[in-house]
Amino acid sequence: MNKAKNVSKLTGLLAVSLGLFIFQTNTYADTAQSDPAVNTAVQSEQSQSSTVTTSDEPVAVDATATSDDTAVADQSTPAETVESDPTTESQPTTAEPSTVDTTESTSDEPTVAYDSQATDSSTADTTAADSTTDSQADVTADDATDSTVAQPVEDQNGSSDTTQSDTASDSSTTATTSDKDEITVSGIGDSTDSAIKQSSDNPFINFFTGITSGIAASIIYPLVASRQGAQFISKFRTLLSPNRWDVSQNWADLDEKYNPEYVKQYYTEAQDWYDNKAPKETWEVPFADGTGTARATYIKNGDSKKTIIYGQGWTTEPEGMGRISKMFYDMGYNVLMPYTRGQNTSDGEWLSFGNKDKKDWVNWINKIDQTNGKESQIVLYGQSLGADTALQYAASGDLPSSVKATIADCGFSTIPSLIYHLYTGAASSLNNITSKIGWNLNGLIPLVPFDQLLTSMNNINKLVQGFSLDDVSGITAVKNSKLPTLFISTEDDTFIPDTQTETMYKLSASTDKKLWVLDGHVGGHASASNAVQDYMKNIQDFLASAMNQDSTTSNNDLDVPATDTVAA
Incomplete structure (x- = not known):
């Protein structure tokens, strides 16, 4: 009986997570108001x-x-x-x-x-900056912690013409890395960034979350990419915000x-x-x-x-x-x-x-x-x-x-970067709920690690449409x-x-x-x-x-x- 209850709880939590993920798309296009919780979560991931x-x-x-x-x-x-x-x-x-x-x-x-x-x-x-930026044009998750970025540094006269290298280990300068905006499916498997590669090293847990992530992807992908699913999302958002297409929103x-x-x-x-x-x-x-x-x-x-x-x-x-x-x-x-x-x-x-x-x-x-x-x-x-x-x-x-x-x-x-941004927003919204009972999710949606979700969505896209998300x-x-x-x-x-x-x-x-x-x-x-x-x-x-x-x-x-x- 207890096992059945635990499974029920896990299933419910997964459903809530998916709902929050889908609801996160409500910030799209015509939404006039911003979600402070989402903004805080997103800004905390960026050091621009x-x-x-x-x-x-x-x-x-x-x-x-x-x-x-x-x-x-x-x-x-x-x-x-x-x-x-x-x-x-x-x-x-x-x-x-x-x-x-x-x-x-x-x-x-x-x-x-x-x-x-x-x-x-x-x-x-x-x-002077070329030697530090040549290796970054396609910064993917696998070099997120190792990349060196050239950035402007003001001298005493206020000039910003000089550049300075800023590595992930140097906290004395302002980081300008944009690795979260250059995520690719092909590079995610080798990532050393725990915020991107969230799957467990434990093969049993990894196998289990691979299944749950696949289920999540099979729900999300049709809602986003199919004609009927996109229409459903659009009508649902209109139900929540009846005036969203009204000219006054401009x-x-x-x-x-x-x-x-x-x-x-x-x-x-x-x-x-x-x-x-x-x-x-x-x-x-x-x-x-x-x-x-x-x-x-x-x-x-x-x-x-x-x-x-x-x-x-x-x-x-x-x-x-x-x-x-x-x-x-x-x-x-x-x-x-x-x-x-x-x-x-x-x-x-x-x-x-x-x-x-x-x-x-x-x-x-x-x-x-x-x-x-x-x-x-x-x-x-x-x-x-x-x-x-x-x-x-x-x-x-x-x-x-x-x-x-x-x-x-x-x-x-990149689409993987967009998905990551929405994922972290949904995780933050979910964390606002779980933190009230002392459960800090640390940017993770339970049972749906980001890298496994992305991989599953890409596999579905290749099966249905014949191309990788990296191709767009x-x-x-x-x-x-x-x-x-x-x-x-x-x-x-x-x-x-x-x-x-x-x-x-x-x-x-x-x-x-x-x-x-x-x-x-x-x-x-x-x-x-x-x-x-x-x-x-x-x-x-x-x-x-x-x-x-x-x-x-x-x-x-x-x-x-x-x-x-x-x-x-």
């Missing part, structure tokens, strides 16, 4: 140093700045680097790459972080510095425009593998030859995409909004996380070029999962000359694309941390790249577009440069060793 600016509005460092602009930037006071406090939620700071000089803003405009195209001076500054949690009154007016009109006035058309192209049909909404903008391809996020509704598309329409672009496999009106029963969708984008781009002719200009854009789809296509090689730039808004660095890596994509790229994120993103965007920025092979991280309250995941005025200005400034550059160079010309870090 941050840049504090004195500005209230965003000031961009243009990747194509003139010599005069460079001269002005060089006279600015370097941003102060401070160590983030894991006990503080949503600190208004962003991690600063060690290889780029950033300037402290003295303007009155809102923002956070910008980084720019590599210059001769920044290349010189990174020479300004519900927006700081005053981002002008919520203007945002309210803009998005109210944008909703009416998309519902009643936008010249919408339905487009179709066959899947690249011939297994079905991809569908999209196309909004033609007069005689414009410029087009934004808007990659869809996970469970993102067309209405939400439609409101945002108004910004690009107002900039003079046609807008094509393809629906990914397994979502909305496109065929398919499984979401491929961009792996198969990127091949379908070839057909979308051919259709756009046929429509607009020789003057066709295309920008790849996406939020969250859509950002990674755009990045993956940008890295696919042999791009048409019409494809000019990429805008990646809050994409993931944002990091791999940015290393293999030279397209001008704008990386965007927000500090209050509790679904995909802004550090993942920063990691992709630092490893990007593009020589014309920018990083913009909004501070304060913006609205959570995929919320940067809530700050309408700043969003449009920064995208316009970026595209004004990118669209005038020759981007006909094939990505096949890239020679980016898998183990080398690309200097910013």
Whole structure:
């Protein structure tokens, strides 16, 4: 009888753990409020140093700045680097790459972080750091405790041009390792990080938790990756938050510095425009593998030859995409909004996380070029999962000359890193319960070690879809694309941390790249577009440069060793 009760308790605990894990996805996209417990847990896993600016509005460092602009930037006071406090939620700071000089803003405009195209001076500054960063481009869990990271260190004059090595054993300096944002399935088995490789050395326990982790993965994976499962999650979240798709969510949690009154007016009109006035058309192209049909909404903008391809996020509704598309329409672009496999009106029963969708984008781009002719200009854009789809296509090689730039808004660095982030959040929430009875879980969900859960999910994905989760890596994509790229994120993103965007920025092979991280309250995941005025200005400034550059160079010309870090 006692054994039966114990089994019942274990089963119940597993169910609670799984429920918390799934519930953790409630921070996605439209969630305006952050969970302090989750934020604390996530921040405690990260040791990123941050840049504090004195500005209230965003000031961009243009990747194509003139010599005069460079001269002005060089006279600015370097941003102060401070160590983030894991006990503080949503600190208004962003991690600063060690290889780029950033300037402290003295303007009155809102923002956070910008980084720019590599210059001769920044290349010189990174020479000393090259020997310590060359082995880190693909930092996986197996070298998490051994990696050496180059980071900026201020001298007595406030300069941050010098670099210093910081190892895991050196507690006197601020660690800037981003290993938790570069986890791979292939490297997890050799990890020496107990937070990542949680499975027991005891073969009996390991065998048992392998079974329970497999059960957990078989429940979670269909909920996340299947059409029916994703729809169920979306409806369940709507049941918990009935107003989550309401237009008012665009300004519900927006700081005053981002002008919520203007945002309210803009998005109210944008909703009416998309519902009643936008010249919408339905487009179709066959899947690249011939297994079905991809569908999209196309909004033609007069005689414009410029087009934004808007990659869809996970469970993102067309209405939400439609409101945002108004910004690009107002900039003079046609807008094509393809629906990914397994979502909305496109065929398919499984979401491929961009792996198969990127091949379908070839057909979308051919259709756009046929429509607009020789003057066709295309920008790849996406939020969250859509950002990674755009990045993956940008890295696919042999791009048409019409494809000019990429805008990646809050994409993931790797799927294993995203799963790890959600896992630690769920473990923290569970620990808040068990700690009340004196049971500290130490970042572990009982019976479901992270490494075994990840391995099981990857095995299911390979069985169902035929590819590894490592094949949809944002990091791999940015290393293999030279397209001008704008990386965007927000500090209050509790679904995909802004550090993942920063990691992709630092490893990007593009020589014309920018990083913009909004501070304060913006609205959570995929919320940067809530700050309408700043969003449009920064995208316009970026595209004004990118669209005038020759981007006909094939990505096949890239020679980016898998183990080398690309200097910013």
